[in-house]
Amino acid sequence: MPDDPKAEARDDLDADAVHAREWRLQEGARAAHRQCDPPDGDARALRYRLIARALDREPQDSLPSNFAYAQAQRIAALVAERRRADARFIRRLRWAFALGYGGAIAVAALVFRDELSAWLAAPAVAGVLGSPWLLAGLGCAAIVSVLQVGAWRGMRR
The missing domain is CATH 1.20.5 (Single alpha-helices involved in coiled-coils or other helix-helix interfaces)
Structure with missing residues (x-):
């Protein structure tokens, strides 16, 4: 029996086959970048080649010496602000309930005067x-x- 097109379609949907094909594209793009081959027309290979170029470059800037301390201070400030916001919300919620209960009592007192x-x-x-x-x-x-x-x-x- 000749080649079954449905079998090829099933292979296209097979996760292992897709994974292997993507792996080959990535590795081919990395090898082409390292050998300075001219880029070909495959869009996915060009994207992988851009990623390979970015991975081969040195980082632009290094982290500041107090990076961890600055991040901890920033997070502590965010947590403190969140606590203040939560406290304001609870305070306003209590006032809203108090006013609601007071209004309900006042209306009931007027109705059943x-x-x-x-x-x-x-x-x-x-x-x-x-x-x-x-x-x-x-x-x-x-x-x-x-x-x-x-x-x-x-x-x-």
């Missing part, structure tokens, strides 16, 4: 609101929230 005033006027509720225990409970809640904010600030440092 009559029901709320009737509930507050009830003798049982009025007795609880006038009690010193409510003031003690609110004071405890305030102390706990102040301590919690202090703990959060301590964890960030």
Whole structure:
């Protein structure tokens, strides 16, 4: 049976064959560059030849003596700026939540104003609101929230 064109097409798609062909092109371009042969018309071979020429050249500039230190300082500055940006974002997010909750409470108080005033006027509720225990409970809640904010600030440092 004569040559099967489908078999050649399968060979073109074979990864090993493609890899071997590219390897031959690269090595041929490197050898042609080193022997100073004139370039031929294959575009891939010309690209590989440019790469071979670049690899044979000495580096243009050397790194400064404090390159690692400068890079570490630059990265440290980026990290510090990122932390500041994150802190600003969290602060703004807290304010947005506080305003949102406050607005929701204000709207609910306006909508249920009559029901709320009737509930507050009830003798049982009025007795609880006038009690010193409510003031003690609110004071405890305030102390706990102040301590919690202090703990959060301590964890960030």
